Amino acid sequence: MxxxxxxxxxxxxxxxxxxxxxxxxxxxxxxxxxxxxxxxxxxxxxxxxxxxxxxxxxxxxxxxxxxxxxxxxxxxxxxxxxxxxxxxxxxxxxxxxxxxxxxxxxxxxxxxxxxxxxxxxxxxxxxxxxxxxxxxxxxxANWLWYSKKIFEEAKVAPPRTWPEFLEVADKIKAAGYVPLAVGGENWQINYIMSSILSGLGGPDFYQKLYVEHDPAAAASPVVAEGFETLRKLQAYVDEGSVGRSWNETTGLLVTDRAAMQFIGDYVKGEFSAAGKVAGTDYGCVLAPGTEGMYQVYxxxxxxxxxxxxxxxxxxxxxxxxxxxxxxxxxxxxxxxxxxxxxxxxxxxLDPCARLGSESLAGARKVFSGPYETLSSDQMGQVTDLVGQFWTDRSMTAEDAATRFAAIFP
CATH class of the missing domain: 3.40.190.10 (Periplasmic binding protein-like II)
Structure with a gap:
């Protein structure tokens, strides 16, 4: 609904x-x-x-x-x-x-x-x-959370770009862990997609697409590239992701079964409830390519x-x-x-809270998250499309990008 x-x-x-x-x-x-x-x-x-x-x-x-x-x-x-x-x-x-x-x-x-x-x-x-x-x-909203234990064992550092993310994910997969924890709800997939588009397009693109609803931005090659990147991520997700809630998904990081998750900083509550400490048991960085911006809900x-x-x-x-x-x-x-x-x-304040507070204080360009900037109808259509693309492997990035652009006439 x-x-x-x-x-x-x-x-x-x-x-x-x-x-x-x-x-x-x-x-x-x-x-x-x-x-x-x-x-x-x-x-x-x-x-x-x-x-x-x-x-x-x-x-x-x-x-x-x-x-x-x-x-x-x-x-x-x-x-x-x-x-x-x-x-x-x-x-x-x-x-x-x-x-x-x-x-x-x-x-x-x-x-x-x-x-x-x-x-x-x-x-x-x-x-x-x-x-x-x-x-x-x-x-x-545009956070990447990671297991310190797995990163140290795989000898990798937090990725700063999407190509780096794929390289890191390959090394983690080779080490025997699930590289990316993703749940089975469409909004979770769209969280990842908005971070991808933000990282690929940058602050100006985010402003034009999500805030101004610019049709030209929605039809930009950045969107097709974003869907291509989203498709590549599926190679690093475990089979149990279907239908899984966000907090159950976070449990994979809490127990060091999965290495990374894209989700809002409310995830820290789940880590805290499990007795995990920021900077010691888990780490946090802004999503690849989004170091100069901060999405807020x-x-x-x-x-x-x-x-x-x-x-x-x-x-x-x-x-x-x-x-x-x-x-x-x-x-x-x-x-x-x-x-x-x-x-x-x-x-x-823990390291993650300090990074968030610094961002809100002006260290980065602050934007409202897509759920607050898009209309209910637009958000519903975008979320449904991204979810359908995730589950339908036959849908091409180009087809998805065309349908995406149609949401912003």
């Missing part, structure tokens, strides 16, 4: 459904943080909320699309959740335009959010000129528009809990993210 089709149900629901159960100082949160590290992180927030005197109602689902679908159903049924874990993008914009999100502008002004939240983050919290969310943390706790004053009180308490500096730091350490506030200090 695509984000576009999921949101269609929202538009069919009437605004009159926006009411909630009368329960003072309670909050009903729809979220999709269900992996080991994600669950631990959402529990940090839940515990902080309860410590402030609130009652937390946990409505966990499998993924983003299901979260929107559940919220859709509940809004239509007259029992909307108090808050929804989301990312910035067209789905959130559509929800705000339809009147489903609460404007937090008065709280933001009263509490001086502009003084403690960086402009880049505040922009992500804003939809249709309304502040409708609070930040749970920021994640870098923002986790937001969006607040729904409701009429019940008791529900509003519960939402206010949630907003306060999320923006509590201690909670921000604790969640970031647990999940591997960067805090959404600029006035918090996280002591003892």
């Amino acid at each position: 695509t984000r576009a089709s999921v949101f269609g149900g929202f538009l069919a629901a009437g605004l009159g459904a926006l009411a909630g159960p009368a329960s003072a100082q309670s909050v009903d949160v729809v979220h999709y943080w269900t992996s080991k590290s994600e669950s631990r992180t959402i529990n940090i927030l839940a515990d902080a909320y309860k410590a402030k005197g609130g009652r937390w109602i946990d409505s966990a689902v499998a993924n983003f699309d299901e979260a929107v679908a559940v919220a859709n159903s509940r809004i239509a049924g007259g029992t909307p959740p108090s808050a929804i874990l989301m990312n910035p993008g067209s789905t959130l914009d559509e929800m705000t335009e339809a009147g489903y999100m609460r404007d937090l502008g008065d709280i933001a002004e009263r509490e001086g959010w502009s003084k403690v939240v960086p402009p880049f983050v505040l922009e992500k919290m804003t939809s249709n000129d309304q502040i409708v969310a609070v930040p749970l943390g920021l994640h870098g 923002t986790d937001l706790m969006t607040i729904t528009a409701v009429d019940d004053p008791d529900v509003v009180k519960g939402q206010d308490l949630l907003v306060a809990a999320v923006l509590d500096p201690t909670v921000e730091v604790d969640m970031s350490r647990s999940k591997g993210s960067t805090p959404g506030r600029s006035d918090v200090v996280s002591e003892g």
Whole structure:
């Protein structure tokens, strides 16, 4: 189910459904943080909320699309959740335009959010000129994670280019390990593809393709080269990748069965949960060719528009809990993210966290990730195409590139 089709149900629901159960100082949160590290992180927030005197109602689902679908159903049924874990993008914009999100502008002004939240983050919290969310943390997307043990045994260094990546993968394969850990979900494959295109085309190409949606960039030879590179990577993936989740895939690195994985820095939460230490057990570099840029995703706790004053009180308490500096730091350490506030200090940053923080501080050109820059329909089409190319070995890179260009008319 695509984000576009999921949101269609929202538009069919009437605004009159926006009411909630009368329960003072309670909050009903729809979220999709269900992996080991994600669950631990959402529990940090839940515990902080309860410590402030609130009652937390946990409505966990499998993924983003299901979260929107559940919220859709509940809004239509007259029992909307108090808050929804989301990312910035067209789905959130559509929800705000339809009147489903609460404007937090008065709280933001009263509490001086502009003084403690960086402009880049505040922009992500804003939809249709309304502040409708609070930040749970920021994640870098164009990362390559690797097993230190396997790299040392194979006597290889982190690759800086895609040709180097193939050379490194060959040596790791010869050493008897799985060179590349990849899961069986289309979005995981698209994570790799966006890193490939970013590395091959560079920051200017990324800006034109993913941010400006330039048809000329979409039809560029870089795209065909990207699909060719993606096809070459399949020689280094294990047979068990079909249908595998991202965190199960990370488990291959945690147990030193696979050498590398392309995924966001939330993967650090899985390493941490397994007792692994950055710089000692695993390493991190930006994806080949992307050293001068940083793709960022923002986790937001969006607040729904409701009429019940008791529900509003519960939402206010949630907003306060999320923006509590201690909670921000604790969640970031647990999940591997960067805090959404600029006035918090996280002591003892690991090498990967330092690289991410340096990138956000201006060491690299910062971009929003594709899931935040493309429309729901475009993202769905791109993800489906990349997934189909991965599973259909008969599809040529040229055919895939032609279909890719058609998504950006």
